[in-house]
Amino acid sequence: MAPSTSTTPSPLSRILLSLPKPNTAQPSRCAKAPTTDSAAAAGAKKKNLVLSRREAAATALSTVLSRVLPAVAAETDVASAATGECALETTPSGLAYCDRVVGAGAEAVKGQLIKAHYRGMLEDGTVFDSSYGRGRPLTIMVGVGEVIKGWDLCIAGGEGIPPMRVGGKRSLKLPPELAYGEKGAGCRGWEPTSCVIPPNSTLLFDVEYVGRASS
Numbered sequence: 001m002a003p004s005t006s007t008t009p010s011p012l013s014r015i016l017l018s019l020p021k022p023n024t025a026q027p028s029r030c031a032k033a034p035t036t037d038s039a040a041a042a043g044a045k046k047k048n049l050v051l052s053r054r055e056a057a058a059t060a061l062s063t064v065l066s067r068v069l070p071a072v073a074a075e076t077d078v079a080s081a082a083t084g085e086c087a088l089e090t091t092p093s094g095l096a097y098c099d100r101v102v103g104a105g106a107e108a109v110k111g112q113l114i115k116a117h118y119r120g121m122l123e124d125g126t127v128f129d130s131s132y133g134r135g136r137p138l139t140i141m142v143g144v145g146e147v148i149k150g151w152d153l154c155i156a157g158g159e160g161i162p163p164m165r166v167g168g169k170r171s172l173k174l175p176p177e178l179a180y181g182e183k184g185a186g187c188r189g190w191e192p193t194s195c196v197i198p199p200n201s202t203l204l205f206d207v208e209y210v211g212r213a214s215s
Helices: 011-018 036-083 149-156
Strands: 096-101 113-122 127-130 138-141 169-174 203-212
Touching (some): 149 169
Antiparallel strands (some): 096 169, 113 138, 113 203, 169 203
């Protein structure tokens, strides 16, 4: 967004502009030279004026900051909640999850055709697949074994895990037995290093439940 070109002064500058300005008029050449007492009085008056302006500026700045800083802190907290780490809760099955965002829509139901965005990673953070990169969510029938078991539990719920709601975002940590097990996935040969997902890999997922898909 382009910076504002408004000339309306800020709360701080309005206060400063409303203060009396020091007298800058030049003395007449015919005027008598000020006496020592009058010069001292003028100096004291000028000093008091400067101090008054500084105190006013400090007060105004304090007022502005007291209003701005809490709002900035609140925005920072929201951003941290959205992007920071969340504590994983481990279930008896070994699946660990946490809800980054609890959806406000309908719950996922077993046997439904649904859409979900996801990002899959190895434990070292290597991304092996992402629907976000393709620009379209994955369409699956959830809870019927069409995908790995960890995904069915994640979206449709079960074994102590609540089903996701539309708009929800959940992070997962899947042990091998709830993912691709000892076979791995995307293998092009006999060597484990030929696999996109090596055998016995623990996988990390960020899943976003988009909603029910039209059949």
